Amino acid sequence: MKPDLDPAGRSGSIYIHIPFCQSKCAYCAFNSYPAHHFDINGYLKALEKEIAAMAVHPLIRQKKFSTLFIGGGTPTIYPGKQLGRLILSCLKLYHFTERPEISVETNPNQISLETLNSLKKAGANRLSIGIQSFADPLLKRLGRTHTAGEGLKAIALARKAGFDNINLDLMYGLPGQNVRNWQQTLETTLATGPEHLAIYELMVEKNSAFGTLAAANKLELPQEDTIVHMEKLTLQFLQSAGFIRYEIANYARPGYECEHNINYWKNGTYLGLGAGAVSGLNNMRISHVLDPDQYRLLITNDKPPFAGAECLSREARFRETVIMGLRMTGGIDMADLESRFGLSPSDYYGPILKNFIDRDLLEISGDHLRLTERSLPVANQVLSELV
Numbered sequence: 462m463k464p465d466l467d468p469a470g471r472s473g474s475i476y477i478h479i480p481f482c483q484s485k486c487a488y489c490a491f492n493s494y495p496a497h498h499f500d501i502n503g504y505l506k507a508l509e510k511e512i513a514a515m516a517v518h519p520l521i522r523q524k525k526f527s528t529l530f531i532g533g534g535t536p537t538i539y540p541g542k543q544l545g546r547l548i549l550s551c552l553k554l555y556h557f558t559e560r561p562e563i564s565v566e567t568n569p570n571q572i573s574l575e576t577l578n579s580l581k582k583a584g585a586n587r588l589s590i591g592i593q594s595f596a597d598p599l600l601k602r603l604g605r606t607h608t609a610g611e612g613l614k615a616i617a618l619a620r621k622a623g624f625d626n627i628n629l630d631l632m633y634g635l636p637g638q639n640v641r642n643w644q645q646t647l648e649t650t651l652a653t654g655p656e657h658l659a660i661y662e663l664m665v666e667k668n669s670a671f672g673t674l675a676a677a678n679k680l681e682l683p684q685e686d687t688i689v690h691m692e693k694l695t696l697q698f699l700q701s702a703g704f705i706r707y708e709i710a711n712y713a714r715p716g717y718e719c720e721h722n723i724n725y726w727k728n729g730t731y732l733g734l735g736a737g738a739v740s741g742l743n744n745m746r747i748s749h750v751l752d753p754d755q756y757r758l759l760i761t762n763d764k765p766p767f768a769g770a771e772c773l774s775r776e777a778r779f780r781e782t783v784i785m786g787l788r789m790t791g792g793i794d795m796a797d798l799e800s801r802f803g804l805s806p807s808d809y810y811g812p813i814l815k816n817f818i819d820r821d822l823l824e825i826s827g828d829h830l831r832l833t834e835r836s837l838p839v840a841n842q843v844l845s846e847l848v
């Protein structure tokens with residue numbers, strides 16, 4: 462089969478992982494570590510070396526990128542000047558489209574006007590702030606190290622630095638949360654005027670402090686009907702404020718959808734750099750070692766920092782593209798799928814797909830296959846049957 466490196470002529474994405482935070486949140490199972498345990502300057506040097514090395518890799522050097530995302534962890538654990546240098550070297554070494562989307566993640570108490578100014582100057586044009594809640598007792602329960610007031614201050618600073626595309630991350634279904642205080646968080650959020658919101662239900666992960674508490678039966682979460690109520694309220698509030706739900710958990714004002722994540726959901730090309738980052742290049746999935754020290758030492762000793770590589774079959778890549786694409790409320794373009802993989806969902810899934818359509822869990826609209834309003838709240842169950 463013809464290589465699928467550049468599906469439908471689309472440009473790709475670059476993700477840079479900064480695995481350090483001030484401390485570990487109680488719910489967190491991401492590849493992140495308290496910064497004081499690590500040589501974070503040594504990590505940055507290794508990262509710079511990998512950025513330069515991958516830019517001349519035969520799979521990469523011809524590729525055009527349209528997004529750069531520096532995530533974590535908490536990237537702004539580094540001074541703005543260092544992060545700015547990282548952005549500038551990516552812009553210099555890789556081929557980018559004319560106006561790439563450049564996002565940086567941050568947390569409310571790990572940000573200063575100086576850092577924001579440096580990021581802006583280097584070309585960052587989108588900021589993603591981990592607010593999670595505007596209720597102090599809940600933030601404390603989550604192990605967050607900032608207050609609601611610091612959240613508001615961070616948003617104001619970002620505006621002052623000239624960021625006009627701000628995402629706020631929020632969570633619901635938290636221990637001690639009820640519909641009333643979730644409503645207050647939504648009201649405060651909307652009053653700050655964000656362009657984009659990523660709103661996730663708390664998932665209790667085994668390898669997190671909450672996972673340990675849950676295993677000992679010591680974590681009390683809101684009841685299922687409360688969660689459903691919170692979800693309805695979210696949709697109602699955001700729709701009436703002019704947001705479009707364009708993915709299961711992501712809402713944007715028109716024109717502010719996150720291009721970087723859309724590329725993932727369309728299963729485009731992505732280059733991951735840094736500890737634990739994953740690349741999707743052609744049909745290859747290449748993952749980095751998780752441990753930041755191991756990553757730093759491998760690179761310092763001129764060894765590849767990879768943990769594994771997998772070559773996906775055409776069918777596996779097709780299924781992955783269907784599942785990821787259905788996360789977007791617009792669904793998947795079936796003609797695009799056919800041209801990329803030579804497969805169509807109805808031929809491939811046959812009776813399973815028909816059954817979902819008959820039960821009003823999937824629908825075909827024009828050329829697109831998508832989840833229905835009825836299946837959005839149970840999307841993960843539907844998607845798991847298409848794996």
Ligand code: SF4
Nearest residue numbers: 482485486489493534
């Ligand atoms: S700030 Fe984010 S990445 Fe860091 S520990 Fe908390 S949830 Fe994890």
